[in-house]
Amino acid sequence: MVDEMGDPRRVPRADPGARRIAGGRPEVARRPQELAGDRRSSQEIAGDRRRGPRAAARSGACDAPDAGLATDRGARRRDAGSIPAMIPLARPALGDREVDAVAAVLRSGMLVQGPLVERFEALLAERCARRFGVAVSSGTAALQLTFRALGVGREDAVVVPALTWPSPAHAAAELGARVRLVDVDPAEWNAPPEAYAKHADAAAAVVIDQFGNPARPPHFEGPVVEDAACALGSLLASGRPCGSLGVASCFSFHPRKILTTGEGGAILTDDEGLAEELRSLRNHGLEGPGRFRRPAANHRLTEMQGALGVEQMGRLDDLLARRHTHAVALRDALEGHVELQVAAEGARPNHQTLGAILPEGVDRDTFLERLRELGVQGGRLSYALHRLHTLPRPDESLEVTERVVDRGVALPLFPSMSEAERRTVADAVRSTIDTLRGGSDATQGGASG
Template sequence: MAIPITAPSIEDDDVAAVSAVLRTGMLVQGKNVLAFEARLAELIGVREVVAVSNCTAALQMALLGLGVGVGDLVVVTAYSWLSTANVIELCGAQPVFVDIRPDTFNMDVEALAETLRRVMSNRDCARRVKAILPVHTFGQMAEIDRIISLGAEYGLPVIEDAACALGARLGDRVAGSQGVLGCFSFHPRKAVTTGEGGVITTNDARLADHMRALRNHGQRPGAQPPVFDLAGFNYRMTDFQAALGVTQLAKLDRINAARRAAAARYDRLLAGTGITPPFVAPGAFHVYQSYVTLLPAALAARRVDIMASMKAQGIETAIGTYSMPSTAYFQARYQVSLPQALDIASRSLSLPLFEALTAAEQAAVIATLCEAAAR
């Protein structure tokens, strides 16, 4: 038995689309990037989409686009992949970490309100805070309306880290369409992939043009002769990646439906095992970029053994994600510890989830997990 944690849904039409671009010899940002951006704009319901080389680049550019620079502060959720906080440091700014809800693993809005009250009551800090950066963790949207309205009280824009949340909704809100900017990833652990890849979404045409300049050496979009009026990166997406993106997007609903059905099957298999399935908040359309369970606290110390024992039987698992303030770099800099993020990070366990996963494989995953946990 060999069950990987994930497997992208790559089919003949994906391969053909990439090959066709390779044969043209026109490999960098071109008409397929435009088509990919247009399709995503329609799907997410935003006016502007800017494709870039990955979501980390997208987040970094989003912060720069909002003027985040040396000495500034960005209020950010504590539990995420390291990119989310690293980009703040890479702008010369500092993260102000907010703890998470133990059920959805998303930014705790009460903790955000408390953090904003504290930080904004200090005049020096208040002037340095530039943005709020929530994450739609594992494909379930954070409470975006409440976060945006809290931000608005202090005049703070919200950037959505929607890396894992393409197609996710909360009520009628679509992930990546609510903040001033949204950032998505197309890494192979996401539902649809371009290999590496990312996009920035926005309804602000001026910000979108700024992003387009930043991704392309600072060249103002459309200006002839070329005008370079800022210092930019080369964060362009290649055209064959975008061609793959277009064929992948056509499968998004099918893939998300299969992932949601597999998640529901895991939920049933976990009933009565003592292992907690992911919680879905009322009104949330969870797209399960990862299916992240919680081991009972008593088993936290044995998580490594449980994972190793499952691996020995051919089943790959992963931890959920990281309590970012607890990692070596951020600990050395800030000595912050947030209890919910720390607890969830210590006992979360992500199970295999991909479109082709069979019901029999899922049953084997849960049987092996229960056996390893009971040992």
């Protein structure tokens, strides 16, 4: 058949126990844990699809600008001890396995939301201790569809931390909701639990694991949406994974995230009815062949992106371990020069972003320019939503948010970082700060881990 987007696909004859999901594709009712337990590679799954539905059934197959990014694959072409002309903020961990996985999908002819997307959803749900996963086209789409599925509408209030990329606030505002901004904790950079208490009448509250730092559960009785865009692999203070908080959690797979599918996102939930509504909303509002539940757009993930996600989930623990090693070394090397984010007691961050607050008297723009002259890219850390002129200004003070935004910078951190790159980053940051503070005896070298 040819679907409404013109993508040719063959639809296998459904088993008697199969059910149909939005879009009319037969789906055998299998739990995420069963799908996650399918340990075949993405190339093998794509190959089964290419050989046809019978072969697939026999083998158990189941259905911010990129500035400063360099790929892991390209980085391996240089000598192990060399340093590139510019150390980027992030370097996506993409290698030959990802290239081969995408090529296998292209050869299969199944390009739109198929078995690899479904397996990716299952792996995410299993990792985050959730029952259901729904992959979508971006992290922003994940927030938009979640609010819509929860029934957030015009004049409803939604509580959002003021320190963040605009997506959670804009996703609510697009539905006509009134966004209430709350300030963040000066050490954790997440909204503290008590900040939500006076908004008991709100329709929903957003909790953000800022830069992968696990948030504390809010004092809020209504629906809580966890914006875990940066937090895959982080652990809450309770020991549960980030992504397990609230009625739904939203992820992003932008190239600067822990795991990337280029663009892409996902929603995880334990509510089966909510999961079904989200699947419909991501696929034009379909609930079955020719049956539309409500007007909706196309937010599906492609099968190429699903292949990338499956491959990267297979080495997520290794990526997290390497990122942790670099983060610990850099934090130790920068101690006393910058102010760093602090995790809540018992929480374990994934170190998605190495954020730092510059000392008083150090101009951020000058700091970033000097850093660049030393071959190290840096960037602004985040945004104060009340300054963007897209939302009403709040009545309460947001002074912590403003301090983090005005003096905050993001520094390079990625799994494939070499020790030489790590030393260069640490030395560049320390020497630049010492120079800008007027220290004539600034130490520009030294071990940095």
